[in-house]
Amino acid sequence: MKVLMVHARYRHPGGEDVSAATEADALSAMGVSVERWTLPPEDGSGIRAFGRAVWNRATAAELAERVAAARPDIVHVQNFFPALSPLVHRTAARLGVPVVQSVRNWRLVCPAATRFRTGRPCDACAGHAIAWPALGRPCWRDSRTATAGAAAALGLHRLIGTWRRCVRAFVCPSAAVADMLPAFWPRAVVPNMTEAAAAGPGGGAIIYAGRLTPEKGVGLLADAWARFRGLPPLHVLGDGPARVTLEGQPNIVLLGQRPHAEVLERLAAARAVVVPSLWPEPFGRVVIEAAARGTPAIVSSAGGLPDLVEDGVTGFIVPAGSSAAIAGAVQGLHPAMRTAARAAFSRRFAAPVVAPRLLEVYRSCL
Known part of the structure; x- marks a missing residue:
């Protein structure tokens, strides 16, 4: 099997970046052919950055080129927001390649990706195709504009059926994540993984x-x-x-x-x-x-x-x-x-x- 693994890195490196790399390594160790396409973090802002988050033609075109060159059996998208845009999912599906999407944060149900606001858990946007409760609030990056952009970008693709029609499986690391997705989205619970290591001495701090x-x-x-x-x-x-x-x-x-x-x-x-x-x-x-x-x-x-x-x-x-x-x-x-x-x-x-x-x-x- 051949897999094209797609991942847009975060501004602040963290567990999701490590998890994406670990999955690729583990699959390669099993004999799966893994082609990695890793993008740098999105560092822009304003209307152009918003436009790219909604409908990034450049990255969609590059995905098409990579699919033509590698001929993968699966396109596995790790993090896509905001550097890629869901147009990559639509492009892969149009080319006839099944798409798998990892869900390691709450972005698909919360513009801030945290389900947390003003010091407490928040599910105001859960269940809404467009996260209208977040409009006018600085939920993401402490910016009302950025929050509205994220809500609009993700809501648009919910309304035009990108997730329902173009993703074959949403891979969730826990049941808590899977349970928050719309019931009609196909999902699988596969926990994050790491390599075995020697036991440590313990007893310290x-x-x-x-x-x-x-x-x-x-x-x-x-x-x-x-x-x-x-x-x-x-x-x-x-x-x-x-x-x-x-x-x-x-x-x-x-x-x-x-x-x-x-x-x-x-x-x-x-x-x-x-x-x-x-x-x-x-x-x-x-x-x-x-x-x-x-x-x-x-x-x-x-x-x-x-x-x-x-x-x-x-x-x-x-x-x-x-x-x-x-x-x-x-x-x-x-x-x-x-x-x-x-x-x-x-x-x-x-x-x-x-x-x-x-x-x-x-x-x-x-």
Whole structure:
């Protein structure tokens, strides 16, 4: 089988970029011929950028050229917004090539792709073909104009049937994501994957790795470590506007944005990874990267995170928004969780286990 893997990178590199690359690597290791087309992040703004997000003829033409040259059996689109536009889906379908679309964020049901607004989860736009509740609100990039553009671009393609007619399968990393899509869209749940790794020594600091933004629950970490002084050190890997809430807090070490390889090394040595999100995380890649190294996770009950942890066995699931519950989970960690976390990873999230499921989705589309 030959697959054309299409991905537009993000302005701020993150888990979706890693997941897209990992899928391509895992399929190649299985003998699938994978041709990669990776685009740089969209750095424009204004009416021209909006036009490209709606109907990008240049990238559609390039897709057609790549299809003619590679003759793939499947076009798998990872992230498409805003650098590509859904015209690539329509072009591939017109050329007779089945299209698979990964859904690793909430963009198809929320212009901001977060389902989070003004400090709390928001589903005002869910269920609307055009996200009219977002109009006039600065949901995406803190801009009313950008938000309206995203709503219009995605709504137009919903109305003209791009998703219904041109996509054979929407691949979702969790049931939480699949359940938010329109019922008549064909979908499959295939979790994100990562390669197996040697078990780490553990026992070190608690690790937070990710963007420092309010929806990630960073403020809860500041509150937990300020109120419960007996907790082990918290090492924070990442940067963002919520960094200020952690600065000067006792027993919290801010390490800034670190290379991915270093993050993985620190996860292996950690006592646990903590993911205190307030927004409904579609997945939570850092949880499986930690589990691959035998490190348990403390996650909130938001979005797809509970699917990744067996409560009390491979870590803890705590109520979203509770700093006291986070502190209690840290205090309840025990060594047996390391063995359990690694075993669960091997059964559920290791690349050799998950990649065949993705290949089966492809076959079902032919």
